[in-house]
Every structure is written in C-alpha cells, then in structure tokens.
Amino acid sequence: MKEVINVEIKSVNRKTLSKQVLDEIIDLLLSGQLKSGDRLPSELELMEMFDVSRSVIREALTSLESMGIVNRKTRNGTFFSEKIGSKPFSMMLALSAGNLPSIIETRLSLELGFVTLAAEKITDKELDQLKQTIDAMSSATSDYTEIDKEFHKIIAHSASNPLLEGVITPLLNLYDRTLEQIPNRHRDSKATIQQHIDIYEALKKRDPIQSSTAMYRHLDYVRKKVLMNLNDM
Missing domain, CATH: 1.20.120.530 (GntR ligand-binding domain-like)
Known part of the structure; x- marks a missing residue:
C-alpha cells in the first residue's frame, strides 16, 4: 500500500462545496502533488483539510468515481486511476x-x-x-x-x-x-x-x-x- 503524501490544498468557501472539493482534488493531479495510482488522503483527512462535512467529501468522491478519475476500494482507500477511462x-x-x-x-x-x-x-x-x-x-x-x-x-x-x-x-x-x-x-x-x-x-x-x-x-x-x-x- 502506498503511503499518503503530504499535499497542499486551498480552502474553499461554502458555495457549491462538493464541486469545489472535486476541483481541488483534480488540481492535485494537475499540480503534480499526486500522480495516477497514488492514494488520496482518507475521508477524515479530507474533511479536516477542506473544513467540510463527510457528506460533502463523499459527494465529491462519488462524482470523481463516476467519471473514472478515482477508484474507491472499501478497505484500502481511494486512489487516482492509473489508466484514463472512457x-x-x-x-x-x-x-x-x-x-x-x-x-x-x-x-x-x-x-x-x-x-x-x-x-x-x-x-x-x-x-x-x-x-x-x-x-x-x-x-x-x-x-x-x-x-x-x-x-x-x-x-x-x-x-x-x-x-x-x-x-x-x-x-x-x-x-x-x-x-x-x-x-x-x-x-x-x-x-x-x-x-x-x-x-x-x-x-x-x-x-x-x-x-x-x-x-x-x-x-x-x-x-x-x-x-x-x-x-x-
């Protein structure tokens, strides 16, 4: 299992929270802080980083999963996809x-x-x-x-x-x-x-x-x- 990498994440305001969280998670890839195959911080860690509720984090992760950008594994956590999906x-x-x-x-x-x-x-x-x-x-x-x-x-x-x-x-x-x-x-x-x-x-x-x-x-x-x-x- 890959270790969680320390990353810098901007704070978000409370308008369209899940969309902003989604954009910031994608920016982790674009900025090079994380790469394909890397494990994302846990839901609890993301909640603390963004100062939002668990439901907001889960909504953002569900959207990312539906787009094929992340894979959520029940016991191992959430990972950026290693291969671009369709x-x-x-x-x-x-x-x-x-x-x-x-x-x-x-x-x-x-x-x-x-x-x-x-x-x-x-x-x-x-x-x-x-x-x-x-x-x-x-x-x-x-x-x-x-x-x-x-x-x-x-x-x-x-x-x-x-x-x-x-x-x-x-x-x-x-x-x-x-x-x-x-x-x-x-x-x-x-x-x-x-x-x-x-x-x-x-x-x-x-x-x-x-x-x-x-x-x-x-x-x-x-x-x-x-x-x-x-x-x-």
Missing part, C-alpha cells in the same frame, strides 16, 4: 447526442490522429488483422457493421497512446448510430470496401500522410452520406 468522454458525447454533424466531425478529427500515429506504430500482426477484416467485409452476405467497426478499432489501438485510449470505446459506440443515418439506398459497399483497402495499403507502407488522406476520404464519404440523409428528412 467515462468523461462518454458523458461529453452523451450531452451532444442530438448534434450528429458535430459528432461526425469529432470522429473525423480523432480518427485522422489515430491513423497518422498508427502509420508509425502499427505492427505486422495488426496489419494482418486489418487485412482479415477487409476480407471478411468483402465476403459478407449481410450487414458487416461489426466487422467495419473492428477495422477502425484495430487502427485506434495500434496508435498505442494511453491518452487516446479513453476516447476509443465511446467513439466506436457512436459508429452504429452514424451508420443508422445512412439508408440502404445511399450505401455503396463496393466503394466503402475500396476505401478500407486504400487505408490498409497506406498503413502497410508506413506512410502517415497517405494514411491520413485515405482515412479522410473515407470518413468524408461517410459524413456526406449521413448529411445527405439528414437534409432529406
């Missing part, structure tokens, strides 16, 4: 669920970053996995949405960036919602599969510029199909 980004996306154009643009901007990094880091094994998904899409006799999603998931994970890991799952969870906005009459599986082949070939060359260009063409194609359907509604 919950904060999921909450942001949930609040924007009705703004589909913005969601599409968010996906486009993030996946362009993923594929650029993937071009530098992707392994031969991950390239083989990409090829297998393309082959599966080509031979599919019905909907291949899950296979398509796996293709993008492999690229995202091959970027091997822990700061980006927290956005991958919620981003891909929106993938189905995006495709639902494209009626069958607007879909062209042949064009879609070719776009995936182009992305794969660029990644195989380890060319970040060509990879980014191929991904942009694919996602822009999807974006236009979705917006075309929204305009027809």
Whole structure:
C-alpha cells in the first residue's frame, strides 16, 4: 500500500462545496502533488483539510468515481486511476447526442490522429488483422457493421497512446448510430470496401500522410452520406 503524501490544498468557501472539493482534488493531479495510482488522503483527512462535512467529501468522491478519475476500494482507500477511462468522454458525447454533424466531425478529427500515429506504430500482426477484416467485409452476405467497426478499432489501438485510449470505446459506440443515418439506398459497399483497402495499403507502407488522406476520404464519404440523409428528412 502506498503511503499518503503530504499535499497542499486551498480552502474553499461554502458555495457549491462538493464541486469545489472535486476541483481541488483534480488540481492535485494537475499540480503534480499526486500522480495516477497514488492514494488520496482518507475521508477524515479530507474533511479536516477542506473544513467540510463527510457528506460533502463523499459527494465529491462519488462524482470523481463516476467519471473514472478515482477508484474507491472499501478497505484500502481511494486512489487516482492509473489508466484514463472512457467515462468523461462518454458523458461529453452523451450531452451532444442530438448534434450528429458535430459528432461526425469529432470522429473525423480523432480518427485522422489515430491513423497518422498508427502509420508509425502499427505492427505486422495488426496489419494482418486489418487485412482479415477487409476480407471478411468483402465476403459478407449481410450487414458487416461489426466487422467495419473492428477495422477502425484495430487502427485506434495500434496508435498505442494511453491518452487516446479513453476516447476509443465511446467513439466506436457512436459508429452504429452514424451508420443508422445512412439508408440502404445511399450505401455503396463496393466503394466503402475500396476505401478500407486504400487505408490498409497506406498503413502497410508506413506512410502517415497517405494514411491520413485515405482515412479522410473515407470518413468524408461517410459524413456526406449521413448529411445527405439528414437534409432529406
């Protein structure tokens, strides 16, 4: 068990106490006084530091836990998470669920970053996995949405960036919602599969510029199909 580190915490006034406590606890990370994986002071110690009640401390810790920032262990105490979770980004996306154009643009901007990094880091094994998904899409006799999603998931994970890991799952969870906005009459599986082949070939060359260009063409194609359907509604 890690020892509790002495930290400096600002006093808070009694307006929106739990929110201020939450902000001050997060600031322990931002200021470098504590780091991921470190144990927070006990509830009693936090009560004394902030001069607030136990209910305020628990409310702040519950909010932090719901965002995936801390993990509360019954006997061992509360710890800052060691790995960035997807919950904060999921909450942001949930609040924007009705703004589909913005969601599409968010996906486009993030996946362009993923594929650029993937071009530098992707392994031969991950390239083989990409090829297998393309082959599966080509031979599919019905909907291949899950296979398509796996293709993008492999690229995202091959970027091997822990700061980006927290956005991958919620981003891909929106993938189905995006495709639902494209009626069958607007879909062209042949064009879609070719776009995936182009992305794969660029990644195989380890060319970040060509990879980014191929991904942009694919996602822009999807974006236009979705917006075309929204305009027809």
